[in-house]
Amino acid sequence: MNEPSAGPTLLGVDILWVATLLSAVATLAILVALYAATTVRDPMAKRVKALNERREQLKAGIVASTAKRRVKLVHQSETTDRMRAFLKSLKVLQDEQLKTAQVKLAQAGIRSKDLAVTIIFSRLLLPIVLGGTVCIGVYLLDWFPDWSSLKKLGLAAGSLILSYKAPDLYVQNLISKRTDAIRKGLPDALDLLVICAEAGLTVDAAFGRVAKELGKAYPELGDEFTLTAIELGFLSERRQAFENLGRRIDLEAVRGVVTTMIQTEKYGTPLASALRVLSAEFRNERMMRAEEKAARLPAIMTVPLILFILPVLFVVILGPAACQISDTLIGGKM
Secondary structure, X not given: OOOOOOOOEEOOEEHHHHHHHHHHHHHHHHHHHHHHHHOOOOXXXXXXXXXXXXXXXXXXXXXXXXXXXXXXXXXXXXXXXXXXXXXXHOOOOOHHHHHHHHHXXXXXXXXXXXXXXXXHHHHHXXXXXXXXXXXXXXXXXXXXXXXXXXXXXXXXXXXXXHHHHHHHHHHHHHHHHHHHHHHHHHHHHHHHHHHHHHOOOOHHHHHXXXXXXXXXXXXXXXXXXXHHHHHHHHOOOHHHHXXXXXXXOOOHHHHHHHHHHHHHHHHOOOHHHHHHHHHHHHHHHXXXXXXXXXXXXXXXXXXXXXXXXXXHHHXXXXXHHHHHHHHHHHHHXX
């Protein structure tokens, strides 16, 4: 009986088996993409609910809504007070340093001011724990016996510096991501503010409407606008609400918007025309940034083209010919 003929091979690998495996991987990727597309949740629903609850608490003068939350807040306050007392005993806690940390946390989207003490305490604790562990391991436990003294010194110094800067690097990373997300949606938000102003809405109602419309596309910007609308409703000075918005967002464009809003509130200048000019400037800036990235794309794509695309192209073009030559040579020897 004749044995069934094997499929075409390339470098000893069955091409049909590889194609079947790749088809299975592609099918799995399609199923995962469909699941992710059909289970999208509203990112603003939870944030808006929390902000509305906080507004009701501020209006009613309530500190906590439930006993469980009150216990949690008391526990957090006690832990923060212990950290603050310990730092003050060492005379390493300064008011200016604490305010700077609170501003950074607000720019990162973290509302709790008590975490500023935790950040400062982490700068003191992490070098002792992580850096001290590395130093003990390198110099006392002899972790890397083959390393020279210069390498060991570099590892110890690097661990100490990195552990000291780790909290600041983490917060700065959150700030950069949040700022980029807000920058993308700011021109659209200003256009909607112009439409709301021309429609006759008040400033706080316009901010609330823009936050509702753009909350799904730009949740970070919607979060900030919602908080600004709430502050405009209960703060005694509306100027303070705008200044808080500029302080929470580390973006020059937002500070320009804040200045425009303050001047409009103070002098009664037309809001729609000023916001329209700012929106046009921000759109031009975003277009120029996109054109700059597009101009850099050919140079960036050169390395992936050489490493990934050209080898695959050669395999697709020369693969059938190589299989045919291999089958011919094997058949001629038999």
